[in-house]
Amino acid sequence: MSAPTEHAHAEGSKRIFLIVWFWLLALTGVELFLGYEQLELKLMLVLLMGLSIIKAALIIAYFMHLRYERPSMAATLMPALVIVIVLMNIFLPDSLRLLHMRPH
């Protein structure tokens, strides 16, 4: 009965882990490079967060093995996380109001 799990773990081979590791390091290098480019803050934030989300997805999918789990597991775990983070983001524009209300 251990056949399905053995099959699942055969998919996460050493080669895949090293490829993922290489890409994570490469994307970190790109982030560091972007840090020294004179970009508009909003564009910079979008690029950095985009790259970080790709890195997080790689870690979750391959290192944390979620890609090889039942799809129902990701469907149970991820939407709540995404919804909560999106809801938190609703408050972010309020910081601009605070900035303009400063007395000095």
Next chain:
Amino acid sequence: MASHEAISANLQGVGESAWGGGVAPFATGSKKLGMWLFIMSDAITFAALLMAYCYVRVASDNWPRPFEFYPALVKATVMTFILLSSSVTMVMAVRASKLEQRASAVKWILGTMAGGLLFVIIHATEWVGLIREGVRLFHNPWGSPLFGAAFFTLTGLHMTHVFCGVIYLGVVAGWFGKGKLGSEDVEVAGLYWHFVDLVWMFIFPLVYILSIKG
């Protein structure tokens, strides 16, 4: 090991459909599902702290950008490299434990712990450096007094996670080596370790790269 076999036995006949029910609807042990649920709640904690940091930063007109290429950015990049590499040693440990190579799995876990300790040590030297420069929780020489609070809270909570992870891995390595724990327990510890790595992937750009002096 016995418990692992029991889980495999329990999985029999379960999950012909994704929501088939039974004892293990996700075809995983309850420890693994429990760790995933903990990771989700911990992810929300870190997301809230990162949001709070972004909020106070945008709301301040004098947020400092104090980080030089050396030491801050070099150290943060090296720390990123160490943490990512320790994730690779951890997947190797999980792989070895699945293949029942106990000694090899313990060695890989010890390697992961060494990476974690190195991370904490480099991070600690960075903290000491900043404190020597005069950064305190609600005071610093450069600008908004909230910089210290945001920096030390975010990186401090993360460092605590790394430190607890090293202890957790030490316990798992010892007990797995003695045969008290199964490969599922190594995998569950690995999930936690990769999550700590994942959080750093957001702290690195938001706290370090966006605070480069220039």
